[in-house]
Amino acid sequence: MIRAVGLTKTIGRKEILRGIDIDIPSGQFVTVFGPNGAGKSTLLKTLALISRPTQGEIFIDGIDAKKNPDSLRQKIGVISHNTFLYENLTARENLDFYGQMYRVTDLKNRIFDVLSQVGLGFSLNDPVRTFSRGMQQRLAIARAILHDPAVLYLDEPYTGLDPHAIQILNDVLSRLNLQKRTVFLITHNFEEGIMLTDRVLFVVSGKIVYDGGRDSLEKNDLRSLYLEKVKGAA
Amino acid sequence: MHMLTGIKAIVQKDLAAEFRTRELLSSMLVFAVLTIIVFVFAFDPTKAVIRQVFPGMVWVCFIFTGVLGLNRSFVSEKTNDCITGLILCPVDRSVIYFGKMAANLIYVSIVEIVTLPLFAVLFNYRIPLQTAPALVLVIFLGTLGFTAVGTFLAALSSNARSSEVLLPVILFPVTVPVVLGAVQATAAILSGAQTAEWLSWVKILGAFDAVFLVIPFVLFEYVLDM
Numbered sequence: 001m002i003r004a005v006g007l008t009k010t011i012g013r014k015e016i017l018r019g020i021d022i023d024i025p026s027g028q029f030v031t032v033f034g035p036n037g038a039g040k041s042t043l044l045k046t047l048a049l050i051s052r053p054t055q056g057e058i059f060i061d062g063i064d065a066k067k068n069p070d071s072l073r074q075k076i077g078v079i080s081h082n083t084f085l086y087e088n089l090t091a092r093e094n095l096d097f098y099g100q101m102y103r104v105t106d107l108k109n110r111i112f113d114v115l116s117q118v119g120l121g122f123s124l125n126d127p128v129r130t131f132s133r134g135m136q137q138r139l140a141i142a143r144a145i146l147h148d149p150a151v152l153y154l155d156e157p158y159t160g161l162d163p164h165a166i167q168i169l170n171d172v173l174s175r176l177n178l179q180k181r182t183v184f185l186i187t188h189n190f191e192e193g194i195m196l197t198d199r200v201l202f203v204v205s206g207k208i209v210y211d212g213g214r215d216s217l218e219k220n221d222l223r224s225l226y227l228e229k230v231k232g233a234a
Numbered sequence: 235m236h237m238l239t240g241i242k243a244i245v246q247k248d249l250a251a252e253f254r255t256r257e258l259l260s261s262m263l264v265f266a267v268l269t270i271i272v273f274v275f276a277f278d279p280t281k282a283v284i285r286q287v288f289p290g291m292v293w294v295c296f297i298f299t300g301v302l303g304l305n306r307s308f309v310s311e312k313t314n315d316c317i318t319g320l321i322l323c324p325v326d327r328s329v330i331y332f333g334k335m336a337a338n339l340i341y342v343s344i345v346e347i348v349t350l351p352l353f354a355v356l357f358n359y360r361i362p363l364q365t366a367p368a369l370v371l372v373i374f375l376g377t378l379g380f381t382a383v384g385t386f387l388a389a390l391s392s393n394a395r396s397s398e399v400l401l402p403v404i405l406f407p408v409t410v411p412v413v414l415g416a417v418q419a420t421a422a423i424l425s426g427a428q429t430a431e432w433l434s435w436v437k438i439l440g441a442f443d444a445v446f447l448v449i450p451f452v453l454f455e456y457v458l459d460m
Contacts, residue, residue, distance in 0.1 A: 050321050052459045073324035084319025088251040100243035101323040103236060127254070136314075143319075 001026035001182050002047065002151060007056035009042050009206075016042045017053070018206040024199075026061075026150075027180030029173075031193040033226055034203035040186045041155055043203060047184065048078050048153045060151060074102065077149030079169075081159040083140035087129040091120060091139050094128060095146055102147035114142040117175075118168050134165035141172055151182045158189050170195065194222055202229045237332075240325040244333025249340065251310075258306050259341060266299040266349045270356060279357045288359055289420035293413055295353070296346055296373075297380060301402050303341040304384040307334055308392035317392075317458075327455035335385040335450075342377050361424065368423045368432065375439040376416030382446035383408050389457045415439040 002024040009017040016039045024030055034040045045051040047058060049069055058065040060072050078084075085094050092111060099107040115121045118138040128136060137160065144152065157169055170192070176183055177196050187193040194200070194214065200222065202210035210229045252258055273291050277284060311317040320330050350373075354361050361369070384405055391400040415438040422432035 048322065050318055070324040070326065073322060076322065078318075078322055080315070080318070082315035082318065084316050084322070085314050086247065086251055086316055087313060088254045089247065093247070093250060097243055097247045098319070098323070101240055101320075101325060103239075103324075 001028070001061060002184070003059040004047060005057045007043070007046055007058070008054045009039075009046055009051065010054045016206055017046065020056070020203075020206070020208055022047075022201075022208070024182060024184065026182055029177055029183045029185070029196050029198045030201060031185045031187065031197040031199070032201045032203055033187070033190070033193060033222075035230055038203045039206040040203050042206075044078075044153050044155050044184065044186055048076055049073055050078075074147065075150040077144035077147065077152045078155070079140055079144045079152065079157045080155040081157070083128075083136045084143065085128045085136060085139060088127060090125050090127050091115065091131075091142075092124045094139065095143060098143050099146055104147050110146060114146050115139075117145070117172065118142045119164075132162075133160050134162040137161055137165050138168055141169060145172065145176075149181070151184065152176060154183065154185045154187075156187060157185070158187060158192050166192070190223055190226075202226060204230055237326060237329050240323070240329035241333045241336060244320075244330065245336045245340070248334070248337035252337075252341070258303055259344060262299050262302050262341065262345050263348060265302055266295055266345050267352065269295045269298060270349060270352055274356050277357075284357055284359065285425070286421075288353070288357060289417050289424060292350065292353055292420065293376070293417050295349060296342065296377065297406075297409070297413060299345050299349075300338075300342045300377075300380055300384060301405065303338055303345075304381070304388045304405070305398045305401055307338055307385060307388045309397060312392065321458055327458055328451045330458065331385060331389070331450040331454045334389070335381055338381040338385050339377060342381055346373060346377065362426065365423050365426070368429075369420065372416060372419040372423060372432070372436060372439070375436060375443055376412055376419075379412035379416075379439055379443045379446060380409055382443060382450075383412070386446065386450055386454070386457070389454070411438060411442050415442065 002022065004020060004022045007017050007020040008015065020043060032040050042051065046053045049065055049072060060075055063071055065072050089097070095111045095114065096107065099111065104110050112121065115124060118141050120135065120138055120142065123131065123135065128139065131139065158166060161169065173183060173196055185193060185197070197214050200210070200212055200214060201208050210225070277287065308317065311320065353359065387405050387408065388401055391397045391404065394400050415435045419432040419435035419439065422435065
């Protein structure tokens, strides 16, 4: 489903990603852990075609990102700690804008559908600037799933969320997991990160230093394994 | 077809956000009016020299006011990292450029529609009605060229520190052909010169516009690359 070969990203003289190879089958939930500055967010930005790799290739469903980037972008949804929402527009106007950009069919009903999924059906016509941080993040979730993406990238999505918003995010992720959507999650939060995941990656200094299935891991194992790998790679 | 839908969506989004707050348009209009007032104090409206400097004053006002709008064009996309939301959209990068450019063109045009009659009234300058079509053409081409370059450079400078200072510094040298062409064509039209006299300047403006509407097709994706 997602295949990256020899990804490198250099900014100035600094090598952020150093030859990353990933193969993620369709429907897999992958969680990435790593210390600050390890290159996790750069990896996500590169895989989500936000940032161009210095070298390497990315394929989603066999489509080459260099040859057909717009087809790939149609398959991608991104949730970040930034919401990508326009504060002076209402929730409906924000989703209407993104819906038009993603060519969402039956947009009006789809907007009602995703807003009710994140519990914001009552705030349809309120400007985003009047929303709390949790509400904005829930609307960002609605924005990311509006076009029904096959792949969802999440970069620290739990940052600043209240328990209700965390519950809604986990519900959305569980639903996507059941629908066999591919999810790529970056987090520092071991509890949330391991809950739904099929596979765990540790990224340190721009390289994948651990790639394993979730089956044999428990929360405490994960934490000690992580510390061991980070220290070993440092 | 989808290209037009994308451009329309970006323009609608920008206009909806602007008309809700009117932050940008009100500052542009206030700045334009203040500029005119400064000119009124600086030059005696009763003197004959006004006929010669009038086109220059008008374009200085349009260009300086336009920079205010251009500066905000991509800086406003930084709030909540909306620019990344735009980059993620499955559209050609030129759609983003043309959408933002069209919105800028509308803002500057609104300012021009308000300020040009104000110039004429305050300087007691009678603009002959028969020159209106030619004048509108020149103002449109000049504004198009200015916003085409300006939007491109505004995107380029938006990631820099002190981007609001950087934009005028890199914009004014590049827009010299537009300003020169627009001022000369406007002066020729207002003085009642023959069509051939101002047509050459219009051709220069048209060529400049064409170049700066084509360049983003090639380069804008590199400008947006983070």
